[in-house]
Amino acid sequence: MTKYLLKRLAFAALTIFAALTVNFILFRALPGDAVSGLKCRQCTPEFKEAQRAALGLDQSLWQQYVLYLKGLLHGDLGNSWRPPHPTVWSQLWGPIKRTLPMILLGTVFSVVIGVALGLLAAWRRGSMLDRTATGMSLAAYSMPTQWLALLMVLYLAGWLGLPTSGVKDPDLEIAQLLGDVGWWDLFIDQLRHMILPALAIGIVFAGDYAIITRSALVETLSEDFVLTARAKGLSRWTVIRRHALPNAALPIVTLIALSLGTVVGGVLVVEYVFSYSGIGLTVVQAISERDYPVLQGAFLLLTVAVVFANLFADLLYPKLDPRVVLR
Amino acid sequence: MADPVLRVDELNVWFEVPGGEVHPVRDVSFELQRGERLGLVGESGCGKTTVMLALMGLLPPNASVSGRVLINGVDLLERGEVSVREHRWRDVAMVFQGAMNAFNPVRRIGVQLVEPMVFHGVEKGAAAKSRACELLELVGLPATRFESFPHELSGGQRQRAAIAMALACRPKVLLADEPTTALDVIVQAQVLDLLQQLSDDLGLSLLIVTHDLPIVASLCHRSVVMYAGQVAESGAALDLVRNPFHPYTRLLHAATPEIGGSGPIASIPGVPPRLDHPFPGCAFVDRCDVADDACASQQPQLLEIAQGRAVRCLHPEVHQ
Numbered sequence: 001m002t003k004y005l006l007k008r009l010a011f012a013a014l015t016i017f018a019a020l021t022v023n024f025i026l027f028r029a030l031p032g033d034a035v036s037g038l039k040c041r042q043c044t045p046e047f048k049e050a051q052r053a054a055l056g057l058d059q060s061l062w063q064q065y066v067l068y069l070k071g072l073l074h075g076d077l078g079n080s081w082r083p084p085h086p087t088v089w090s091q092l093w094g095p096i097k098r099t100l101p102m103i104l105l106g107t108v109f110s111v112v113i114g115v116a117l118g119l120l121a122a123w124r125r126g127s128m129l130d131r132t133a134t135g136m137s138l139a140a141y142s143m144p145t146q147w148l149a150l151l152m153v154l155y156l157a158g159w160l161g162l163p164t165s166g167v168k169d170p171d172l173e174i175a176q177l178l179g180d181v182g183w184w185d186l187f188i189d190q191l192r193h194m195i196l197p198a199l200a201i202g203i204v205f206a207g208d209y210a211i212i213t214r215s216a217l218v219e220t221l222s223e224d225f226v227l228t229a230r231a232k233g234l235s236r237w238t239v240i241r242r243h244a245l246p247n248a249a250l251p252i253v254t255l256i257a258l259s260l261g262t263v264v265g266g267v268l269v270v271e272y273v274f275s276y277s278g279i280g281l282t283v284v285q286a287i288s289e290r291d292y293p294v295l296q297g298a299f300l301l302l303t304v305a306v307v308f309a310n311l312f313a314d315l316l317y318p319k320l321d322p323r324v325v326l327r
Numbered sequence: 328m329a330d331p332v333l334r335v336d337e338l339n340v341w342f343e344v345p346g347g348e349v350h351p352v353r354d355v356s357f358e359l360q361r362g363e364r365l366g367l368v369g370e371s372g373c374g375k376t377t378v379m380l381a382l383m384g385l386l387p388p389n390a391s392v393s394g395r396v397l398i399n400g401v402d403l404l405e406r407g408e409v410s411v412r413e414h415r416w417r418d419v420a421m422v423f424q425g426a427m428n429a430f431n432p433v434r435r436i437g438v439q440l441v442e443p444m445v446f447h448g449v450e451k452g453a454a455a456k457s458r459a460c461e462l463l464e465l466v467g468l469p470a471t472r473f474e475s476f477p478h479e480l481s482g483g484q485r486q487r488a489a490i491a492m493a494l495a496c497r498p499k500v501l502l503a504d505e506p507t508t509a510l511d512v513i514v515q516a517q518v519l520d521l522l523q524q525l526s527d528d529l530g531l532s533l534l535i536v537t538h539d540l541p542i543v544a545s546l547c548h549r550s551v552v553m554y555a556g557q558v559a560e561s562g563a564a565l566d567l568v569r570n571p572f573h574p575y576t577r578l579l580h581a582a583t584p585e586i587g588g589s590g591p592i593a594s595i596p597g598v599p600p601r602l603d604h605p606f607p608g609c610a611f612v613d614r615c616d617v618a619d620d621a622c623a624s625q626q627p628q629l630l631e632i633a634q635g636r637a638v639r640c641l642h643p644e645v646h647q
Binding site (some may be wrong): 223247 | 383385412413414415416417421423428429431432433434442443446447452476478489492569
């Protein structure tokens with residue numbers, strides 16, 4: 001077990017190193033840089049050169065790469081290129097704090113909706129209900145996230161009375177400055193702001209979970225031990241709850257870990273539509289400004305998150321299925 | 328004779344299939360006394376497993392059933408799924424064909440043993456756990472197997488655990504569907520001994536489904552031979568082997584290979600008839616070695632032609 005963990009950690013380090021190298025090269029492979037886009041009266045070629053020198057862009061790619069790695073080894077993600085050059089970490093931490101709970105809520109939505117749909121479909125396999133649930137899953141799976149988000153802004157937000165943009169009520173923000181707001185009100189306000197973006201992500205990813213859950217359950221329900229469980233006199237629901245769902249947990253957990261990377265793609269567009277100032281909006285802004293350090297920082301954090309989510313899922317397997325042995 | 332524990336009366340099963348209907352169980356009737364062991368014998372596809380599943384109400388949704396299944400005089404099938412569920416495992420428990428997979432691989436043996444006790448309100452909590460451990464010891468497994476996962480047991484051990492699980496709710500009748508198919512000969516003998524011992528000690532009635540006549544002859548009091556969904560012959564198990572009345576029983580017995588025997592292994596040529604239409608004559612006519620013209624056009628009835636011996640044949644081979 002310890003040996004397995006060490007092996008996996010070494011592999012994780014290697015993966016992260018490869019990813020951050022690719023990230024480093026990828027942004028710089030684009031023509032132009034943070035300075036070339038500047039347009040102003042005093043933006044003479046000399047001024048631009050001076051700016052490049054200040055950002056270290058006059059050095060060779062190799063030198064920049066070594067500098068970046070040196071910084072990382074000291075836990076330094078660098079500074080944003082946008083004046084007044086705050087540290088990347090301070091630029092990312094706030095958005096992460098807003099995005100993480102939203103992704104979490106979205107994943108809860110998608111697992112609940114998806115597993116429920118998949119369960120219904122498997123339970124009434126071949127029926128109208130099965131076809132409806134499977135059709136809905138496919139529709140959700142293939143729906144463009146931003147389109148769904150826009151529909152929600154147009155039709156759902158007003159009906160539910162939920163805010164369509166931002167992360168905080170402006171009135172509440174003023175009240176907070178005056179210091180007469182309880183933490184509970186702040187919490188509820190934040191929750192209200194993240195429900196719609198989370199639901200958009202939840203619905204789009206629910207399709208995956210529904211299809212995976214259905215096929216896992218259909219397979220399990222044809223096993224001998226399910227017939228035995230029925231022979232034991234257990235009710236249909238008890239059979240599914242105790243002898244089919246636990247067996248379907250493995251693919252579902254795998255999907256949660258795997259989808260973390262794809263969810264971020266959804267976060268990008270959803271946060272844009274809902275003006276939700278999370279990590280997605282930060283990345284979009286950094287791309288338009290060619291702020292390499294912020295981009296590198298954001299992608300590095302994403303890489304670490306995905307790699308460790310997968311490692312965690314692998315470590316969880318033996319708990320879900322005792323036949324799995326890690327070595 | 329005392330009232331039978333299990334009585335099956337004119338059981339018929341149909342399956343709705345695309346393009347028609349299949350009739351795999353036709354007017355099957357038999358009785359099982361307390362402590363009696365009955366073998367249900369026949370080749371693959373003769374409907375013996377379907378009979379078992381019908382007794383438990385476990386047939387797939389495209390099946391329809393007629394007839395009566397009485398446990399101590401109460402009809403199991405009267406009110407469909409809900410009424411059967413109360414009886415499952417409490418009155419009739421089952422050891423399945425390929426019982427190696429009777430346990431959910433992700434749950435502990437003990438949990439699965441306790442489950443039916445709690446569900447039927449037989450025992451609960453610590454009492455249920457100690458009963459489960461007793462049962463494991465009864466079938467010759469250490470009580471520590473309570474904490475094991477199914478994959479940690481060998482095939483024979485799993486089969487024993489499956490039998491222990493079947494006994495959880497003190498059933499009156501135990502159905503065993505090919506209980507030894509996947510096991511090697513030695514373990515097979517041990518499991519059969521165990522079944523015999525349990526039925527003697529607990530007064531358990533045993534219904535064993537198998538294609539293996541010698542097993543039935545050594546283990547069962549009586550046997551019922553099925554062919555193409557019908558009862559071909561029934562009677563005392565040993566009599567059926569020593570002195571078969573029905574040509575099918577004779578040929579089936581002859582097809583059992585002998586240890587150390589020389590010469591080719593005998594078989595019954597031909598295939599069983601299709602089950603999607605009524606038979607014009609005897610179901611066995613195409614494969615029978617004594618059939619004549621009457622057999623092809625006249626349906627034989629199941630007749631009791633000797634004490635406790637019934638046979639469905641126009642030319643029963645009675646040698647006095």
